[in-house]
Amino acid sequence: MSTCETCVVRNRAICAGLERDELALLNAIGRRRTVTAGESLIWEDDDSLLVANVIEGVLKLTTSTEDGREQIVGVAYPADFIGRPFGQTSRASVVALTDARVCVFSRNDFDRFAREHPELEHKLLERTLSELDRTRSWMMLLGRKNAAEKIATFLLEMSERLAETGCTPAFGPADRFALPFSRQQVADVLGLTIETVSRQFTRLKNEGVIDLPSRREVEILDRPALKALAG
Amino acid sequence: MSTCETCVVRNRAICAGLERDELALLNAIGRRRTVTAGESLIWEDDDSLLVANVIEGVLKLTTSTEDGREQIVGVAYPADFIGRPFGQTSRASVVALTDARVCVFSRNDFDRFAREHPELEHKLLERTLSELDRTRSWMMLLGRKNAAEKIATFLLEMSERLAETGCTPAFGPADRFALPFSRQQVADVLGLTIETVSRQFTRLKNEGVIDLPSRREVEILDRPALKALAG
DNA sequence: CGCCGATTTTGACATCCGTCAACGTCTGTC
DNA sequence: GACAGACGTTGACGGATGTCAAAATCGGCG
CATH class of the missing domain: 1.10.10.10 (Winged helix-like DNA-binding domain superfamily/Winged helix DNA-binding domain)
Known part of the structure; x- marks a missing residue:
């Protein structure tokens, strides 16, 4: 039986709105993972082959300069989406701030599934647009x-x-x-x-x-x- | 005949990849506009009912504090997409830095068209993800x-x-x-x-x-x- | 060409925040 | 319960950047 069906972020994450059979397919390519506080899920500059949904916990997205200065460029909460689908690789690490549970996919699998399910892509688009808004208002804070x-x-x-x-x-x-x-x-x-x-x-x-x-x-x-x- | 067909950003903007008849539909709901340097296309906090593609020129996206401090949170070049589809309204003004030509749509029209054309939504998603990457690396610059x-x-x-x-x-x-x-x-x-x-x-x-x-x-x-x- | 207003540059000074260092306080372990 | 190590607080100080003011330069227009 699909673990998606009992997922606590079922109605808020990008998988919301998928039909029962689509959910089963998605479930087949994803797997649950726990990440303990302080552990990395994605390293800066490795061509991150993972994307994920956050189920529980809080994670940070960071970039660093060569000389070790760090900037947290995003924070992921339950139902948020992590990673960079579609070919590009973004230079950001993802590290758990608290113990966390995530639902991870290989990027290739996810890309393929997403392209075949416009409803999922639409949810991801809405989420990405919101994140861009939030990030831009954070630029105001950082700059001014x-x-x-x-x-x-x-x-x-x-x-x-x-x-x-x-x-x-x-x-x-x-x-x-x-x-x-x-x-x-x-x-x-x-x-x-x-x-x-x-x-x-x-x-x-x-x-x-x-x-x-x-x-x-x-x-x-x-x-x-x-x-x-x-x- | 569709003006899209002769558009200089035809192959780079989100409309790339649309079929001939789809393009004709899109063309029907959009219209060309010129914006002179210094002119606003979208004002902060008006529930911007516009979205647009940049055809030519450069525009800035800005947010301001009440006491007049300003931060430029994005810059739009030819083929870039401007505005906030899908219900939300983002608090940013869009002002032309140079004389510019844009292809504007009412947000409602665009939303409807996009939902019916997954290929367009996919292009917009890729563009938004890239813009988010760029914005995040700019946060590093601003903060550190x-x-x-x-x-x-x-x-x-x-x-x-x-x-x-x-x-x-x-x-x-x-x-x-x-x-x-x-x-x-x-x-x-x-x-x-x-x-x-x-x-x-x-x-x-x-x-x-x-x-x-x-x-x-x-x-x-x-x-x-x-x-x-x-x- | 010469003038005017806007923009940019330069200078003197102030201040916020970073740096360095010492001290204090938690938390987990034995 | 005492210790150790990580984390957080406080203080003194300096420097990068902001502020204010004036001079210089550019660009448009008569």
């Missing part, structure tokens, strides 16, 4: 916002995206959540250093805008203030 | 590169993209070209100020890496050096 605005924007986005994922079906953004990022990783998302991130966090805490119950937890105490700071 | 590296990377990218467009079919990157950007617009692409851009340009000129025959013209004299600086 200062450290305080970056941190505020980041916290607001986290509270929204983690809520979408959460068990409780989207009763607005979460006011309290566990960051899937270390301080260094937050820095790599925002184009800052770990020290600047730390200082901005404590500043927001001292001003009563947020609370930091533990290293990885954040509670938003004054959302309007945070929105004002985000610019 | 210093002013000198930004300028060097920018000049190299310009020399490649303008060569693709040029009349002479891609004999490698152009060593001499006319920038479609003012200094301010270069700054808006790179997340810098106009002063920093100007200083870096003159520094490269003094070091003999480039020449600046006029305000808008650039000649790359020492490409290896420029590549080394790009990091």
Whole structure:
């Protein structure tokens, strides 16, 4: 029996909308995999022969310069699609931030299946267009916002995206959540250093805008203030 | 008779690969438009009901903060697709940098046509995936590169993209070209100020890496050096 | 050719953020 | 429960880039 049928992201991932028999075919070429926190799924510059759907967990997409500077260029949550179909190979690594479960396909298999199923390609197109929108608004942040605005924007986005994922079906953004990022990783998302991130966090805490119950937890105490700071 | 048939981007834009009769249908819902340099095609935050193919010229995609800071989040060249199909509206303005000719569609018409023509959707998907790759590598630049590296990377990218467009079919990157950007617009692409851009340009000129025959013209004299600086 | 406004360059200075270094605090293991 | 190592915080300082201001140059137009 198809494992797709019981998949938790069944209705949100790009496979949504496929017929029962199509799903069986897709299921035949894919396989489930777990990735432990810190483990790589795709390495920068290997001609990544994998694509995947995220079932559970959070993964980062990163690019690096030769001298070791890193930039996180995307974050994949459950139901998100990972990898670069159709011939091209993009220079980004994919690394799990939390333990994760993914549904992987060989790129060739996926390419072939996609071309034969326009409905799937359409879903992938919509998802890619949304991701491009999100990425472009992140360019604004990277190019034009200062450290305080970056941190505020980041916290607001986290509270929204983690809520979408959460068990409780989207009763607005979460006011309290566990960051899937270390301080260094937050820095790599925002184009800052770990020290600047730390200082901005404590500043927001001292001003009563947020609370930091533990290293990885954040509670938003004054959302309007945070929105004002985000610019 | 279909104007598509004589279109200069006929073989490169997303309409490539359509059959004669499909092209006639597409032609029926689209119309040619000219946009003069500086003119807007789409405004930020109006629920842009347009999508378009670029036939000729260069346009910028920008987002702005309330206090007027601007970031150029994309640049569209001939054969590129502009706009946001499928329901969502992205917050970006599209403004012509040079006089341009575009082929515009109402979004509803285009959406309907695309859904009925998987080959077109596939082309659009490939293009969107490439654009996402490009945008992500630009995030690296914005987040992690210093002013000198930004300028060097920018000049190299310009020399490649303008060569693709040029009349002479891609004999490698152009060593001499006319920038479609003012200094301010270069700054808006790179997340810098106009002063920093100007200083870096003159520094490269003094070091003999480039020449600046006029305000808008650039000649790359020492490409290896420029590549080394790009990091 | 000569003028005008826009654009670009250059300079002096300020500041935000990165760098380097020391210290503090978690978390897991024995 | 104590230790070790990773991770995070704090402080002092410097430098790259932004800001403000003025001068120079370009390009269009009479």
